[in-house]
Amino acid sequence: MAVGTLTTVPVPAPRVIDRRVAGGAMVLAPLAALPLAAAAGLVVAAGTALGLPALATAALALGAVALGSRGLHLDGLADTADGLGASYDRAKALDVMRRGDSGPTGVATLVFVLLAQVGALTAAGPVTAAAGVLVGRCTLSLACARGVPPARPEGLGAAVAGSVPRTAALAVGVAATGLAALLPGLPWWRGPLAVVLAYAATGALLWRCTKRLGGVTGDVLGAGVEVAVATALVALAWR
Template structure:
């Protein structure tokens, strides 16, 4: 479920999708995203090797990640921004998020977050680029931790909301902070700081969406990933 939902890597469909499977998939999200992170790092390494313009290399790296994830999280970011900007009425905001189009608020938010990600990618090496992609996916377990409600009774958000134990969500964050000390070419503290800021930004968005929408949706989860990636890359840069 983790690989099939978060990447385009072909895998068999899960035989059962229940709360246990959904929670496990969100905990394993960073491992499922390893191919995406590796692809991002390879593009950065290749672009640096053949001396492509840094911004072009960054754009290609982000394009590969978007292609490898079906643009799932980018779509969620745009829809969430449209919903939050559309109305203070919960039902109207959720209705806007359900539509397939993107309004000016969603497009502007998408462009600005991608600009931050691309700008940061111009100043990092391949290992830091890969780390930023993975850190963003680590925050999914926090967004699906027990106690976080679903904004709708159906959809991906309803399937995964509250499916991860708080202990497991904390363990993912601690593991991410610990492993990030090993990112080559950076001082040991830079990786953990990136994890902390990524979790703080994603947590702030999660809090806002819970207050405004009554809980999380699949779009909110995707938005959290993208803003967390942007925050992590900024620190790593």
């Protein structure tokens, strides 16, 4: 479920999708995203070796990640921004998010977040690029932790919301923070700081969406991933 939902890698469909399977898929999201992280790192390494402009290399790396994930999270970011920017009526906001088209708020948010990701990635190496992609997927367990309600009774959000035990979500965050301290070429504290800031950014978005929409949807999960990636890349690229 994790690989089939988060990447374009062809895998057999899960025979059963229940709360246990859904929660496990969200916990394993960083492992499922390893091919995406590898693609980002390889593109950055190849672009650097070929002497391509840093801006073009960064755009190509993020384009490879978007292609490998069907643009799922980018779509969620745009839809969530449109919903939060719509009427204060909860039902109307959810209806705007369900439509699938993108309004000016969604497009502007998408552009700004991508600019932040590309700009940060121009100063990052292959390992940093891969780390940013993985940190974003680590936050999915936070977004699906017990106590986070679904905004709708149906859809991906309803299937995974509250499906991850809090201890498991905490374990993913602690593991990500510890591994980030091992990133080469950076002070030991830079990686953990990037993880903490990425989780804080996603947590703030979750708080806002839970208060505004009554819970999370699949779009909100995608938005959290993209916000976390942008935050992590900016923190890792900071000099």
